[in-house]
Amino acid sequence: MTGINQTNEELKKVLVALTRDLILIPSTAGRPDDIERGLEFMRNHIESLNHIRVSDYEHDGAPSIVILPEHVESPDVLLCGHLDVIEHTDLRSYKSEVRNGRIIGPGAGDMKGGLAIMMELFRDFHTRYPEASLGLVITTDEETGGESGIGYLVKKAGLRCGAAVIPDGGSLEEITVEEKGLLHLRLIVEGHAAHAAFPWYGRNALEYLVEKLQCIRDFFDNLRDKSQDHWYPTCSTTILQAPNRTINRVPDYAEADLDIRFPPPHTLESILNDLGNLIGDDPELKIIISAEPTHLSPDPLFLSVTEEITGRPARLIRACGGSDGRFMAAHDTPIMMSRPIVGELHSEEEWIDIESMLTYYRICERYLNLKLL
Ligand SMILES: [Zn+2]
Incomplete structure (x- = not known):
């Protein structure tokens, strides 16, 4: 494989830099200019790819972007993320530090670290396999309900996919299958x-x-x-x-x-x-x-890849929180809801474990290799 990211060390540097850049942008629902700036940052990372088209949507003041290969309406796999983070009163708290193998800062775990992984994965995968049926969607209203982001895209704009990867719940080998x-x-x-x-x-x-x-x-x-x-x-x-x-x-x-x-x-x-x-x-x-409560059904292939890469059995778990997964699940789409190891969500000390970002990246990469090639 002629990966753009040859080594784990190189990949780690890219993921840490992207995550920290994203944390600097206070992309809360109340700051539309910063939301736009965050989307622009992500667009810039991706739009140089050939055979890709970026579509802009906006509903009720919440913009979203959908990035698909040319001539593909419903990708076989769709990576889904949200750019918005919850509001902290002090704007100066939107910064990060790297300590004890973690990136610490608002939104690190929910879900700017996840976004960094998806951006890089999408860019790398499409660079190597321009024909791959892989899409990426970024919304900006998950923390305020998701109705105008994924909700709108699925219900009104007709967005569909073969399977959705949503790194916004669970953990490395814990895959969410029930949400309250x-x-x-x-x-x-x-x-x-x-x-x-x-x-x-x-x-x-x-x-x-x-x-x-x-x-x-x-x-x-x-x-x-x-x-x-x-x-x-x-x-x-x-x-x-x-x-x-x-x-x-x-x-x-x-x-x-x-x-x-x-x-x-x-x-x-x-x-x-x-x-x-x-x-x-x-x-x-x-x-x-x-x-309503939601049942999510992950692709069995994703479970076996998780076991293969982590060396531990995948566990199916129930989650007290909700996510954008429910909108996709309404159309019987397999949903893969797991993510790197994160903690202190929605606090200023929110963190994501860097080593586990790499592991999660490799899980997704392997899954895409088996699923799409
Ligand atoms: Zn989230």
């Missing part, structure tokens, strides 16, 4: 303002909401079981606010945002019914994002 369903809800209470010395004249929206949140808390606490992988419904109150800024005024409005995750046999309908029985129609309930 997801409900992002807003609970809204309208009350009645009053002087706080005479609370009987008002209806305290905030206190009422807190009571209801406690009912919901108790309900989900009862569903908890002892499963090692926390395979039961959970509910986290993530935002609680009232616009009231006056200490001696009973607030007339309050709202809370909930993040609910649930495995089968629970469904969106059953969870919403449970909530309805608990709180009736006050607070008012607004659905922000919803997704």
